[in-house]
Amino acid sequence: MSSDQREAQQETTTTTTTTVDGSGTTAMRATTFSSQRLRINPNNEHRPESYEDLKLDFPSAVYSSLEKYLPQQILASDREEKVKFMTDIMLRHLPHGERSRAHRHSVYRQKIITNYQPLHKELYTLSPVDCFVPSFMKAINESSEKSFRSIISEPSPGVFVFDMLLPSFCEMMLAEVENFEKWVGETKFRIMRPNTMNKYGAVLDDFGLDSMLDKLMESYIRPITKVFFSDVGGATLDSHHGFVVEYGKDRDLDLGFHVDDSEVTLNVCLGNQFVGGELFFRGTRCERHVNTTTKSDEIYDYSHVPGQAVLHRGRHRHGARATTSGHRVNMLLWCRSSVFRELKSHQKEFSSWCGECFCEKKEEKGRALDALRKKLVKAVRAPQD
Ligand SMILES: [Fe+2]
Ligand SMILES: [Zn+2]
Structure with a gap:
């Protein structure tokens, strides 16, 4: 097993409000809220x-996007009722103690701002x-698969690459981050780092x-x-976690194998200016298959x-x-869907995108076909025997 294939860690924030994790959450879900479900x-x-x-407790856009998944009787009720229903559903995704943590985080954020x-x-x-290079703007304005394909390449299945940000915007962003770090240094303000795996960088x-x-x-x-x-x-x-990570001398050196x-x-x-820092990809996996081996066609650096964006x-x-x-700074945007997370928690089969689930299904289909073939051959031969 290569060093890339050690167990994949889950890269998480310490401050997110939407982590779906922990048996505590699941137990609470089963007992308290079993009747409150979104429509599939x-x-x-x-x-x-x-x-x-x-x-509100969550970004207003989250409420707007969740609304069309509400059961009919809630959909017909007033805004307050809908907010209460949706907030309850979203709070189910917060492990115990996360609510007060979310409050502390908003106080922390306010202090910085x-x-x-x-x-x-x-x-x-x-x-x-x-902000954006003209080719990107044009493709977004046209907003069709064809226009996206004209600027986006897919060098490996599921990895999309395209030119996105203007050099002047990148420079401004780098200067802003440097200015923020300088302020942190001068005021000795203790900031939270972007996630559990990066010691340097800042949450934008x-x-x-x-x-x-x-x-x-x-x-x-989107x-x-x-x-x-x-x-x-x-x-x-409908929600995101946006941050920069910094690599090089006196910064983080590399980043272990993980999922976001x-x-x-x-x-x-x-x-x-920098040397190295390549991003290596090793196939998409669901929770159940996160540590299975990589197939040769999944290797991409x-x-x-x-x-340029990935x-x-x-x-x-x-x-x-x-x-x-040298010194490398990358901007990351972890984009999340509360609808997807909610639906996933109610549905066992939700991983058509997992390389291993895909293979399992293919093998299963192969076995079923094989069995059918044998049965047919037997049936055809039977009269002659
Ligand atoms: Fe990552
Ligand atoms: Zn899987």
């Missing part, structure tokens, strides 16, 4: 309400022409970039994931190019090789 097939005729004016002075204010509202959502990244996900990533990742909730992405706590991950290199399923096992010299 959405009511696409329904026009969702806006929840932006309310003070009121004290940190941004360097480039223009970064905080998404201005597409200042924590210092004011969350609404900009929300817009980025909704208007520029149209793409709707086409290429519909099997993992690509059409219903996301439905779809966007990974864009911001720069700068990608070398980062500043401004889009892959969170369950696509991957890691980063050592950045041997």
